[in-house]
Amino acid sequence: MEVSFLGAAKEVGRSAILLEGRKRILMDCGIKIVGQGEEYPLLEDRQIRSLDMAVISHAHLDHSCYTPALFARGYKGKAWMTKPTRDLVQLLLSDYLRIEKATHAYTEKDLGQMLKNVQVMEYERPQQNVTLFDSGHILGSAMTLVEDSGHRILYTADLNTRETRLLDGAKMGLQADTLIIESTYGSKADQHLSSKEIYASLVREVKETLDHHGFVIIPTFAIGRGQEILFTLENFLRSKLLPPTPVYIEGMIKKSLKIYRHNAIYLKDEVKRRILTSDDDPFKSTFYNIPSRKDRSDVFENDAAIIVTTSGMLNGGPVLFYLKKLGGDANSKVILVGYQSEGTRGRELLEGAKELDIDGEKVEIKMKVAQAKFSAHSDHKELTEFVKSIKGLKRVFIQHGEASKCEEFAEELGRKMKHVEVIAPNLGETIKI
DSSP: OEEEEEEOSSSSSOOEEEEESSSEEEEOOOOEEETTEEEOOOOOHHHHHTOSEEEOOOSSHHHHTTHHHHHHTTOOSOEEEOHHHHHHHHHHHHHHHHHOTTTOSSOHHHHHHHHHTEEEOOBTOOBTTEEEEEOSSSTTOEEEEEEETTEEEEEOSSOOOSOOSSOOOOOOSOBOSEEEEEOTTOSTTOOOOOHHHHHHHHHHHHHHHHHTTOEEEEEOOTTTHHHHHHHHHHHHHHTTSSOSOOEEEOTTHHHHHHHHHHTGGGSOHHHHHHHHSGGGOGGGOTTEEOOOSTTOTTGGGSSSEEEEESOTTSSSSTHHHHHHHHTTOTTOEEEEOSOOOTTSHHHHHHTTOSEEEETTEEEEOOSEEEEOOOOSSOOHHHHHHHHHHOBTOOEEEEESSOHHHHHHHHHHHHHHOTTSEEEOOOTTOEEEO
């Protein structure tokens, strides 16, 4: 049995892991966005044509976005994934093709071909020696367990063992001899605040601005984070910890919210109960609004408002309109709720930028900048606990993290679990097990 790391080895992006035993199975097939360009998995045409299965863990672009290119390059099999992943992939990849016209590696026709060949899988129902388990990351996200050539190989993809407002945490205590685990927050220095502290910091920052009749902009990723932020705000507005304030929803968050509602069976029981009590459906909150005018002037007719909008790192989307409109208002605030990569406007704001370049225009920034550190990934301690929960473990491969984090996490795990072989593979490396 061979395991090849064709992406996301000592990097974040273009996840793609090839298993070659009795079957050839590709787990994930994403892209890595680098500046204005893209990097793809290190897949050769002959490898693609010989695949028996492609299993996609979840809809985020770094795990799913290159999948249609498999079909463009001769893959004849199915794309295996959960139903929510299929629905979200359709939304995200259609948007990707619309926006990234100059750089994408496939066409609308290839995307259509992939969607026609999706094979839906349910959690914990094995098909062809492959079983999916809830990974707790976003709606429909899955860990993949492959049983082949006498091995049980578990691939976590993106992992969150912590319960959120919408989702249960990842399934723990599984049985596998080989574990392939992410390390986005694999360093010992990576310690998330408790959920209670994160929610408290968000409500404190929002309330301070509303009390001064300012507008709050919360830029967020459309899928996962956007829903978590909306549910958190709705909870605090309902319980009157925040004053009654309209929440405006912008960008792809609107469409993905519908997909979450249609796939409510995958959400945690508490949310399902609220939906069944129709007068308390959190997806149809009276606090949620969509701007009704093209110029969004209705948003600014309020004394104060909360705007939840894409994109999370301020790379594009409606957030740029709001930054231009409100950037010079010292009473307003932008609250960054996710990781801000180097070279993004979000990172510039965190580093104290007093002006931003938006569409060739210099926009003065007088508004306040704050952070509420939400995460859909486990931190160092949670990752370690997850590894220790796996029964029958013989080896661990650390990937999906910056090189320093992969190496540090591998070293740390190796010290703590002397009976287990721990490796941080290099990009393109093939390891025999």
